Amino acid sequence: MAADQQDAVAAPGASTEVVPIRTGAEYIESLRGRNLDVYLFGERIDEPVDHPIVRPSINAVAQTYDLAVRNPELATALSPLTGERVNRFLHVATSAEDLVRQNKMQRRLGQLTGTCFQRCVGMDATNALHSVTFEIDAEHGGEYHDRFKAFVVQIQRHGYVIGGAMTDVKGDRSKAPHAQEDPDLFVHIVRRTAEGVYISGAKAHQTGCINAHWLLVMPTMRLGPDDRDYAVVGAIPVDAEGITYIYGRQSCDLRSMEAGGIDAGNATYSGQEAMIVFDNVFIPNELVFMDGEFEFAAMLVERFTCYHRRSYVCKSGVGDVLIGAAATIADYNGVEKASHIRDKLVEMTHLNETIYSTGIASSYQAQKMQSGVYMNDDMIANVCKHHVTKMPYEIGRLAQDLAGGLMVTLPSQQELDHPKIGKIIRKYLKGRKEIATEDRMRILRLIENMTLGRNAVGYLTESMHGAGSPQAQRVQIARQMQTEFKKKLARTLAGIAPDSAEEISVELSEYMGRVFQAGEPDDKP
Ligand SMILES: Cc1cc2nc3c(=O)[nH]c(=O)nc-3n(C[C@H](O)[C@H](O)[C@H](O)COP(=O)(O)OP(=O)(O)OC[C@H]3O[C@@H](n4cnc5c(N)ncnc54)[C@H](O)[C@@H]3O)c2cc1C
Ligand code: SF4
Secondary structure, three states, X not given: OHHHHHHHHHOOOOOOXXXXXXOHHHHXXXXXXXXXXXXXXXXXXXXXXXXXXXXXXXXXXXXHHHHXXXXXXXXXXXXXXXXXXXXXXXXXXXXXXXXXXXXXXHHHHHHHHOOOOOOHHHHHHHHXXXXXXXXXXXXXXXXXXXXXXXXXXXXXXXXXXXXXXXXXXXXXXXXXXXXXXXXXXXXXXXXXXXXXXXEEEEEEEEEOOOOOOEEEEOOOOOOOHHHHHHOEEEEEXXXXXXXEEEEOOOOOHHXXXXXXXOOOOOOOOOOOEEEXXXXXXXXXXXXXXXXOOHHHHHHHHHHHHHHHHHXXXXXXXXXXXXXXXXXXXXXXXXXXXXXXXXXXXXXXXXXXXXXXXXXXXXXXXXXXXXXXXXXXXXXXXXXXXXXHOOHHHHHHHHHHHHHXXXXXXXXXXXXXXXXXXXHHHHHHOOOOOOOOHHHHHHHHHHXXXXXXXXXXXXXXXXXXXXXXXXXXXXXXXXXXXXXXXXXXXXXXXXXXXXXXXXXXXXXXXXXXXXXXXXXXXXXXX
C-alpha cells in the first residue's frame, strides 16, 4: 500500500482511473494486509482489523463512510479541487455553511456510534494547512500550498482516512524542544537529502492512527529559531517504513475480548488511541509542507485548534445517547415521571445543547482566509471546547445518579447465562415487570461504558485534554476578550469618560469586529 500511495500522490495529474473507497465494508477491506508494526499486550498484532479490541474502533470509522452513502447531503461535499463529491471529512471548507455541516455530521455520527469516530483531527488539520501553507508561500515564495493541494486531490480521489499527528510526547513541559535532554521527545528532522527529509520522535494519544491510511505530522507548539528542525509538516502513509504503533489501553478494554457483548456496554463501537514512534521515517519533498519555517508553527497550532475545538460538537451527539440511556433506565426502574428525574434530564439536555450551540455558532461566525478556505470563529471555538472540559462530566454524573448503584455492582453476563444463577439474577434484578432483566442490565452497562469504561476515554478524558487542556482555551479566551474596549463601554455609560462615546461606536475590531460583521464573512486582511 505505501508504495502505491506514494506513487499516487507523486503524480497528481495522472489520469489513471481510481476507484474511491465508498462504503464502510470497502473501508474495512482497505485496511487489511498492511503489515503494520502494532503492539498490544506485549505482542505484535498480526491483523489489527480482526483483533477484538481494535475492531470496534474500525467499525466507528466505517460509519463515516456508510453515513455518506445514506445521507450524502450531510456527509459529502462537492470538492472544488476534483469537481467530484467527496466525503465531508476530506473536504476543504468553502463557506461558513460547510463548517456548520461538519458540525451537524459530527453530532449525527456521535449519535450513531456513542463514541469517537476518529476522522475530525485529519479534517481539521487539512483545513488548517490549506491556509497556513498558502501564507508560508506568500512570505517565502515556496510551493508548499501547491504540493498540499495535490496531496488533498489524491486523498479525495481515493477516499482515504487521514490521521492528524500533532501532540508530541514533550518530556519536560518547561523546556522548548531543542532544550530537552533527549532530542527525540519532539518529532524533528534528523536528515535532509535532495529527495526529502527523514524524521524521528514520537506522537502521543493519536486518535484512530492505525485506522487511517495517511498521517499528517505537524508541530505541537510555538517554536523559536533554535527549534528549526522541529518545524516540520509532512504526509506519511500509515504503513511507511520505520513506524511503530503502541496501542493505548482503554478502561475495561478486555471486555471487548469476552464472548456475549453485554458487559462491553457498547460492543460495536469504540475509539482508538496509540503512540506513534517514528524512527528515521522518510518524507519525499512533494509531501513536505513545512521545513524549518518555525515562525509559522504557532499559526498552524492556533488554526488547527480553532477548527478542532468546535469539532467537539461530536460530544453533543454522544451526549444524546447518554441522555437517552439515563431516561431509559429511569423508565425501566419505574421512576420516569418523578419530577426530579425529569428535571435532571432537562439539565442534561441544557448542558448538551450548550455544547452544540457554541460549536455551530463558531462555525457560522466564520471568516474567509487568504487561501480561500473558511475558518470558524476562534473565540467561540475556545468557549465551546472549554464547556466540553466540564459539561460531559456533569452529564455523566447525572446519568450515574439516574442509573443507581447497580451500574457498578452488576454481575457478569456469564452469571446471567448460568442455568442456576441466571434465574436468581432475572428474579432479583428485575425493574418494571414488562422489562426484561437482561435489557435493564444492557442499558446499565452502556452507561458504565460511557462514563467509566472504554467510551469514557472519548466522552470524558478526551473532552478534558483533546485539542489542548483547559488552560490552553483560557489563554486563547484571555487574548481575545478585549477588556479595554469593555472598560470603555462601562466608563462611557457611567459618565466617567463621556467623550469616548463616539470612539466606541466605531471601534469594532478583532472579536467584536467578527460579532458585528454584516452580511457574508469578510476576507481576512
Ligand atoms: C483521548 C485523547 C485523544 C487525543 N487525540 C489526539 C490526536 O488525534 N492527535 C493529537 O495530535 N493529539 C491528540 N490528543 C492529545 C491532546 O491534544 C493532549 O492530550 C493535550 O494537548 C494535552 O497534552 P498532554 O496530554 O501531553 O498533557 P500535559 O501537557 O502533560 O498537561 C497536563 C497538565 O499540565 C499542564 N501543563 C502542560 N504544560 C504546561 C506548562 N508548560 N506550563 C504549565 N502547565 C502546563 C496542562 O495545562 C495540564 O493541566 C489526544 C488526547 C486524548 C486524551
Ligand atoms: S473526539 Fe470528537 S472531534 Fe475528536 S476525532 Fe473523535 S469524534 Fe472527532
